[in-house]
Amino acid sequence: MPQRILVLFAHPAYRRSRANAALRDVARQVEGVTLHDLYDAYPDFLIDVEQEQALLLRHDVIVFQHPIYWYSCPAILKEWQDLVLEHGFAYGHAGTALAGKSMLSAVTAGGTETAYGPEGLNRHGLADFLRPFEATARLCRMRWLEPFFVHGTHLLDADALARQAAAYRRRLEALRDAATAALPEEG
Amino acid sequence: MEGGFLAQAFVYLAAAVLAVPVAQRLGLGSVLGYLLAGVAIGPFGLRLAGDAEAALHVAEFGVVMMLFLVGLELQPARLWALRGPVLGAGGLQVGLTAAAVAGIGLLLGFDWHMAVAAGLILAMSSTAIALQILTERGLLRTAGGETAFAVLLFQDVAVIPILTVLPLLALAPAAGEAAAQAHAHGWIDTLPPWGQALAVAGAVTGVVVGGRLLTRPAFRLIAGTQLREIFTASALLLVVGITLLMQAVGLSPALGAFLAGVVLADSEFRHELEGDIEPFKGLLLGLFFLSVGAGIDFAQVAAAPLAVAGLVLLLVAVKAAVLVGMGLAARRPRPEILLTAMLLSQGGEFAFVLLAFAVQNGVLPQAEAGLMVSVVALSMATTPLLMLAYGRLAERLSAHDLPPEPDAIEPQGSVVIAGFGRFGQIVGRLLLAHGHAVTVLDHDMETIESLRRFGFRVFYGDASRLDLLQAAGAAEAAVIVVATDAPETTDRIVGTARRHFPQAQVLARARDRSHAYALTEAGAHLVVRETFGSALETGVEALRRLGLPAYEAERAGRLFRRHDLRTMQRLAPMRGDDTRYSLAVREASAQLLRVLERDRERARRATDEGWDTAGLVAEARQRADRHEAVASDAAGSAPGGDGREPEP
Numbered sequence: 001m002p003q004r005i006l007v008l009f010a011h012p013a014y015r016r017s018r019a020n021a022a023l024r025d026v027a028r029q030v031e032g033v034t035l036h037d038l039y040d041a042y043p044d045f046l047i048d049v050e051q052e053q054a055l056l057l058r059h060d061v062i063v064f065q066h067p068i069y070w071y072s073c074p075a076i077l078k079e080w081q082d083l084v085l086e087h088g089f090a091y092g093h094a095g096t097a098l099a100g101k102s103m104l105s106a107v108t109a110g111g112t113e114t115a116y117g118p119e120g121l122n123r124h125g126l127a128d129f130l131r132p133f134e135a136t137a138r139l140c141r142m143r144w145l146e147p148f149f150v151h152g153t154h155l156l157d158a159d160a161l162a163r164q165a166a167a168y169r170r171r172l173e174a175l176r177d178a179a180t181a182a183l184p185e186e187g
Numbered sequence: 188m189e190g191g192f193l194a195q196a197f198v199y200l201a202a203a204v205l206a207v208p209v210a211q212r213l214g215l216g217s218v219l220g221y222l223l224a225g226v227a228i229g230p231f232g233l234r235l236a237g238d239a240e241a242a243l244h245v246a247e248f249g250v251v252m253m254l255f256l257v258g259l260e261l262q263p264a265r266l267w268a269l270r271g272p273v274l275g276a277g278g279l280q281v282g283l284t285a286a287a288v289a290g291i292g293l294l295l296g297f298d299w300h301m302a303v304a305a306g307l308i309l310a311m312s313s314t315a316i317a318l319q320i321l322t323e324r325g326l327l328r329t330a331g332g333e334t335a336f337a338v339l340l341f342q343d344v345a346v347i348p349i350l351t352v353l354p355l356l357a358l359a360p361a362a363g364e365a366a367a368q369a370h371a372h373g374w375i376d377t378l379p380p381w382g383q384a385l386a387v388a389g390a391v392t393g394v395v396v397g398g399r400l401l402t403r404p405a406f407r408l409i410a411g412t413q414l415r416e417i418f419t420a421s422a423l424l425l426v427v428g429i430t431l432l433m434q435a436v437g438l439s440p441a442l443g444a445f446l447a448g449v450v451l452a453d454s455e456f457r458h459e460l461e462g463d464i465e466p467f468k469g470l471l472l473g474l475f476f477l478s479v480g481a482g483i484d485f486a487q488v489a490a491a492p493l494a495v496a497g498l499v500l501l502l503v504a505v506k507a508a509v510l511v512g513m514g515l516a517a518r519r520p521r522p523e524i525l526l527t528a529m530l531l532s533q534g535g536e537f538a539f540v541l542l543a544f545a546v547q548n549g550v551l552p553q554a555e556a557g558l559m560v561s562v563v564a565l566s567m568a569t570t571p572l573l574m575l576a577y578g579r580l581a582e583r584l585s586a587h588d589l590p591p592e593p594d595a596i597e598p599q600g601s602v603v604i605a606g607f608g609r610f611g612q613i614v615g616r617l618l619l620a621h622g623h624a625v626t627v628l629d630h631d632m633e634t635i636e637s638l639r640r641f642g643f644r645v646f647y648g649d650a651s652r653l654d655l656l657q658a659a660g661a662a663e664a665a666v667i668v669v670a671t672d673a674p675e676t677t678d679r680i681v682g683t684a685r686r687h688f689p690q691a692q693v694l695a696r697a698r699d700r701s702h703a704y705a706l707t708e709a710g711a712h713l714v715v716r717e718t719f720g721s722a723l724e725t726g727v728e729a730l731r732r733l734g735l736p737a738y739e740a741e742r743a744g745r746l747f748r749r750h751d752l753r754t755m756q757r758l759a760p761m762r763g764d765d766t767r768y769s770l771a772v773r774e775a776s777a778q779l780l781r782v783l784e785r786d787r788e789r790a791r792r793a794t795d796e797g798w799d800t801a802g803l804v805a806e807a808r809q810r811a812d813r814h815e816a817v818a819s820d821a822a823g824s825a826p827g828g829d830g831r832e833p834e835p
Contacts (some may be wrong), residue, residue: 046745049789068218 002176005033006059007106010066010139011075012039018106019153022068022165027065030169034059040078045079052084057097061175062142064133065106067153071122072101073107083138090140099141104148104175105130106168112152145175159160198235199242202228203473212353217323218316219571221473225480232481242478248430249471250536252442253315258448259457261340269337276334276513277341280531283509284310290675291505300356300624304550305559307349308542309502311535314336314339316570320530324574330519331526338531346537354548383437390436394429394443398450406456410632419443422463441540455635458628459648461658475536476567478533482815483564487557495558499565503573515756522581529573534563602639603624603661603691604668605650605680607634609672610717626659651679653687661688669695669711674702678709685710704753704762723748739787744784750779 007027014037027035036055042048056062066073084090089097097137107126115121126149137144148171150156152163158181202224210220228235236242261269285306292302317335326332402425409421426444433443451457488495507528514524542559545551551559602618604611607629618625628650629635635645648655650671661667667688669680677695684693695711697703703714727744731737754775761768 044745046742046749048749185201 002032003060003102003178004058005030005061005063005171005172005176006055007035007063007065008077008080009035009037010039010064010074010080012074012076017067017108017153018161019150019156019164020065021104022161023065023108023150023168026165026169027063027172030172031174033172038080039074042076047076047080047083049083049086052080052092053086053089053097056084056101059101061102061104061145062098063106063172064103066108068107068109068126072132083182085136096141099163100143102143102145102175103133103137103140104145104171105133106148106171108150108153110152111152112155113129116151195236195242198228199474199477202235202477206474217473218319218476219568221476222480222568222571225477226483227480228477229481229483231483231485236478236481240483242474246471246475246478247536247540248440249468249473249475250315251430251440251444252426252471253318254467255429255444255448256461256464256468257314257340257343258445258450259452259461261449262452263449264453269340272334272337273341277338277345279513280338280509281310281342281345284506287505287509288502291501301551301555302737304353304356304545305555307352308538308545308559309506309534309563311342311346311537311541312339312506312531313533313535313567313781314343314572315475315536316533316567317530319472320570320574326526329523329526331523331530334519334523335527335530338527342535342537342758343441343445346541349541350438353545353550357549369583386436386679387438390432390443391440391446393432394446395450398447402451403454403456406647407632408455410456410459415649419460419463422460423467423553428462440535455645457646458646458655458658462648462652462654465654465658467640479536479564479567484557484561485562485567488565495561495565498558498562499569502534502562502566503532503569525577525581529570529577532573533566533570534559538563601660601664602666602668603628603659603664604670605656605670606669606676606696607638607645608670608672610639610672611668614668614670626664628655650675651683653683656680656683656688661691664688664691667691667693669693671696674698675704677702680704681709681711700755701762704759707759719748719751742786746782747779750775750782754778 009020009024009027011017011024014020014024024035024037027033034055038047064073064077066077069075072078085098086095088095107130109116111120111122116125118124127147130147134144148168148183150168156164198300203221206224206227207217207220210223211217225236230236285303287306288309289299289302289306292305293299297305317339320326321332321335406418406421409418425447429443429447430440432742433440451460510528510531511524514527539560542551542556542563546553546556601624604615604618604625604627607615607627608631611627611629613628615625627638627645628648629645630647630649632647635647638645646659649654650659650660652671656667661684667684669677669684671677671680674697677697681693681695684691692712692717693710694713695706697706697714697716699716703716706714723744726747727740728741730743758768758771758775761771
């Protein structure tokens with residue numbers, strides 16, 4: 001049975017972002033993927049917790065797709081975590097609703113891979129900055145998948161962008177078509 | 188069949204009513220329908236039309252009205268914005284075409300005076316035909332359509348200098364004077380030349396100054412009477428008056444009307460005037476095409492069929508070739524070039540006026556002028572046929588062509604706001620501040636007066652009229668906001684907008700809940716109850732003053748709003764059934780209590796205790812016992828502190 005993928009997309013103005021617009025298009029096109037644009041669904045930030053939880057229950061793989069803002073996610077995705085991942089639902093003794101599902105971070109960063117290297121401006125790699133998400137997945141008893149990175153979006157030309165989009169498409173399709181057991185346990 | 192006026196009116200109207208729908212159905216367009224109907228009732232058809240020339244004379248008034256309307260569309264600012272294409276494309280088209288036609292005339296052995304005159308006259312294209320086709324096919328906003336419009340506009344203006352230049356080309360001044368004498372029809376001819384010049388200048392100044400200073404207060408007064416037919420009558424009176432004035436001083440009435448139109452283009456009455464004149468223009472233009480059809484002299488054509496056919500083809504080919512050359516030089520996409528070339532390849536209605544003028548002034552002999560009238564009329568009939576071919580050709584061309592440039596779309600979707608009272612003004616201010624083109628319709632003179640002082644583009648008129656909405660650009664608008672006060676008016680406008688402007692999102696102001704249902708049924712895309720937002724805001728402020736923290740009060744208000752909107756949607760189908768409806772309403776308010784309670788509970792847990800309740804601490808300890816190594820790492824960060832990281 002194909003895995004049902006939910007892409008939680010968070011970009012406050014994706015039309016001004018080439019990389020995120022391209023990845024968003026991919027997520028919209030791949031069959032079996034539900035694209036959920038948080039800024040579009042909740043322009044007032046009034047997240048409907050019941051609805052979001054029901055949506056999570058209907059999917060097997062949860063993707064956080066967003067640009068890196070201040071070494072983390074855009075505000076609405078944080079608000080989403082604060083409200084939707086409730087005690088008793090997502091974590092805690094009785095909070096097993098997400099157990100066994102998988103989580104993937106698909107993020108874009110303006111800085112290059114060098115900038116996110118030990119000698120670079122940011123000192124740490126993107127994977128390090130995603131530790132809070134990794135910990136969240138673990139607390140919710142979810143599998144943390146190898147993140148999907150797009151580095152250096154400011155410098156990507158059209159060809160490189162198309163290659164990244166194709167890679168993202170392959171990644172989503174592979175996740176969809178993989179049997180649950182075959183999903184990599186760790187990144 | 189001569190008959191009286193009514194019999195003639197019957198013949199013309201019947202021909203139009205029978206032929207035009209058939210032509211439309213066959214995909215020939217209305218212009219060709221009129222022309223064919225004209226031929227059918229003309230002296231070479233059923234001989235039903237009386238004096239086609241007299242009819243043409245009446246119908247030329249349709250062209251005057253059309254130019255008045257074109258003028259109304261062109262505020263000085265828009266005219267300025269179009270200056271590039273108008274002067275560039277228009278100037279080139281007229282110049283090159285005139286030169287090409289004159290060159291051919293010289294090759295055919297005509298005198299250079301005549302050749303130049305013919306060139307200038309035949310460079311004109313038919314505004315009536317081209318605009319009609321563009322509107323009918325919805326091509327006015329495409330890049331090709333805009334170029335065609337710019338060229339036509341230049342031609343309309345170019346008529347003035349051409350009228351001035353033509354007399355200088357007179358073959359024999361004596362003949363010209365004789366003609367002028369023969370056509371002397373007013374006191375103006377008795378004046379000395381300087382007096383005539385003075386009269387002309389006076390008339391033009393009169394139109395401009397009078398338009399600015401006199402017509403506005405006059406229209407304001409008339410609008411105040413709320414009598415629609417009097418407003419229509421005064422609009423007609425204005426156009427007829429200008430025509431008479433222009434004729435009296437020997438200027439083109441069409442030009443005077445154009446001038447009057449431009450003068451009134453940024454007045455608040457623009458759309459109401461357009462709406463009033465439009466039907467008359469439509470009828471008279473129809474009559475114009477009919478009489479052109481009836482007036483084609485098939486005797487002359489029959490005498491030299493090949494020569495006439497050759498001249499028609501030559502004219503169309505030359506005019507199209509000039510436009511194709513210009514298009515290729517400007518590297519426009521090929522389908523666009525094809526459109527402008529075919530659209531502007533005919534002779535224009537101004538040619539008839541200019542030809543008559545040229546004969547009067549002894550520039551062209553009667554015989555040649557008559558031949559040219561037939562050629563121009565026949566060339567007009569070729570355009571609808573060419574446009575039939577255009578559809579297929581354009582498809583094939585764009586398949587071969589490089590990816591076509593997107594049509595020039597206006598950068599922002601335009602907005603029409605109907606009703607600009609307390610409600611519409613707030614909508615309008617937000618949209619204007621965001622840089623959108625907003626056209627506003629209101630029927631209250633006082634509102635309009637005060638708002639125009641703040642720089643709003645507000646127009647006078649009853650927004651429930653279809654023609655007025657059309658004139659305000661509703662057919663191109665992305666959004667129509669119906670913000671009128673009276674529910675019946677709002678219902679009418681929403682219905683009209685949904686039927687006739689399917690491309691627009693219709694946002695409507697509802698008096699109350701039941702009106703909101705009615706508007707949703709009428710097809711409005713979004714319905715907003717007029718007092719809902721501000722009442723809710725007041726409620727939130729009241730909650731705050733009762734001690735609820737600002738953030739929680741705000742959330743309560745927004746949850747209330749979401750719940751209320753969803754309930755409205757859910758209850759819509761039960762509206763007719765009183766018992767079910769009231770039950771459902773009661774159920775919904777109980778539900779609202781639960782929603783708000785649940786949100787309060789959630790907020791309390793998340794902020795006060797969610798993360799470090801005793802149960803959670805115990806859970807963490809249990810797990811820590813199981814994984815001792817991890818537990819010893821996590822000992823320093825035991826739950827508490829910021830409380831958000833109870834490490835497993």
